[in-house]
Amino acid sequence: MGEVIVVTSGKGGVGKTTTTANLGTGLASAGQKVVLVDTDIGLRNLDVVMGLENRIVYDIVDVTSGNCRLRQALIKDKRFENLYLLPAAQTKDKTAVSPEQMKVLSDELRTDFDYAIIDCPAGIEQGFKNAIAGADRAVVVTTPEMSAVRDADRIIGLLEASELSNPRLIINRIRPLMVKHGDMMDMADILDILAIELLGVVPEDESIIVSTNKGEPAVLDRGSKAGEAYRRITRRIRGEQVALMNLDIPDGLMNKFKKLLGLH
Amino acid sequence: MSLLEFINRMLGKENTSSKNIAKERLRLVLVHDRASISPQMLNKLKEDLIRVISNYMDIDESCMEVNLSQDDREVALVASIPITRMKRDYSVRS
Numbered sequence: 001m002g003e004v005i006v007v008t009s010g011k012g013g014v015g016k017t018t019t020t021a022n023l024g025t026g027l028a029s030a031g032q033k034v035v036l037v038d039t040d041i042g043l044r045n046l047d048v049v050m051g052l053e054n055r056i057v058y059d060i061v062d063v064t065s066g067n068c069r070l071r072q073a074l075i076k077d078k079r080f081e082n083l084y085l086l087p088a089a090q091t092k093d094k095t096a097v098s099p100e101q102m103k104v105l106s107d108e109l110r111t112d113f114d115y116a117i118i119d120c121p122a123g124i125e126q127g128f129k130n131a132i133a134g135a136d137r138a139v140v141v142t143t144p145e146m147s148a149v150r151d152a153d154r155i156i157g158l159l160e161a162s163e164l165s166n167p168r169l170i171i172n173r174i175r176p177l178m179v180k181h182g183d184m185m186d187m188a189d190i191l192d193i194l195a196i197e198l199l200g201v202v203p204e205d206e207s208i209i210v211s212t213n214k215g216e217p218a219v220l221d222r223g224s225k226a227g228e229a230y231r232r233i234t235r236r237i238r239g240e241q242v243a244l245m246n247l248d249i250p251d252g253l254m255n256k257f258k259k260l261l262g263l264h
Numbered sequence: 265m266s267l268l269e270f271i272n273r274m275l276g277k278e279n280t281s282s283k284n285i286a287k288e289r290l291r292l293v294l295v296h297d298r299a300s301i302s303p304q305m306l307n308k309l310k311e312d313l314i315r316v317i318s319n320y321m322d323i324d325e326s327c328m329e330v331n332l333s334q335d336d337r338e339v340a341l342v343a344s345i346p347i348t349r350m351k352r353d354y355s356v357r358s
Contacts, residue, residue, distance in 0.1 A: 145286075146286050146289065146290050146293075149290055150290060150293055150294065150297065153294050153297065153298070154297060157298070179283075181281070182281025182282070182283050182284070183281060183282045183283055184283055185283050185286055185287060186283070189283065189287050193287070193290060193291065193294065
């Protein structure tokens with residue numbers, strides 16, 4: 001029996017789709033049978049991030065409304081044959097699917113796959129309610145910005161109210177240099193405020209843009225720092241204990257001088 | 265960044281760093297956000313209050329008021345609970 005994991009955030013643009021693509025690809029590369037589900041109806045993007053945009057025939061609304069069978073709508077990944085995508089519909093809106101239909105779909109996915117990773121749309125309306133309806137656990141993505149953390153707090157409250165307790169947090173796009181200069185909240189600050197369990201930290205990394213340009217998730221790129229972070233997160237999802245990535249920057253000359261003077 | 269801020273930072277005084285400003289503002293915003301609790305929860309809180317207070321005194325439930333009051337700096341739980349009679353034997357109750 002597989003597990004359905006929803007990736008959510010509240011705020012848009014913090015990296016839900018990138019996280020979904022990387023977790024799914026990471027799990028598939030570890031030999032798991034995985035399906036990625038894009039529930040952002042009307043604004044689909046997971047297909048593009050995965051590099052599968054040219055292969056879409058049917059979508060999630062076709063499946064939930066009975067136009068086609070699940071198997072017909074699933075798109076096989078280019079790289080892994082145990083990885084599939086169920087794309088969102090682009091020409092409909094979020095009301096085209098109901099939470100009840102999502103529960104039925106999730107049950108079907110749970111029997112066919114080891115992991116179903118659901119990419120949730122931004123916001124707290126119907127699309128969010130659909131995305132979490134059939135999930136067994138939730139991953140909340142935030143960045144170290146006030147607005148993203150505030151929205152994450154709201155989402156955590158809503159998840160707990162809908163009995164998806166113990167969501168785990170990914171802090172995305174951390175800039176170690178800004179943290180070091182005291183201009184960006186660090187992991188401890190955010191965990192202190194949100195008070196939930198950490199799943200991982202991901203550094204800001206330009207290779208994410210390159211990998212999205214190519215449609216190849218960074219988790220497969222051995223030279224990418226964000227990719228390394230996602231590889232570690234993938235192993236944690238599977239229950240392994242993995243150390244957090246070290247994002248510290250070594251002390252510069254100025255700091256060494258300050259320490260020498262006892263000012264730090 | 266002002267000169268003073270710059271000097272403070274060079275001396276390693278972190279209080280003026282923008283992350284601390286963000287953290288402080290966020291903490292306050294979240295108190296407000298989280299305080300916008302549902303009427304059901306407020307009612308439950310009221311019932312719990314009545315139950316506990318009734319162990320010690322008789323109160324006029326119909327005139328009881330429990331509300332969250334918010335201003336710029338803080339959120340407070342304000343309760344006005346008229347007492348009708350004090351109980352003499354409160355110390356032996358469990």
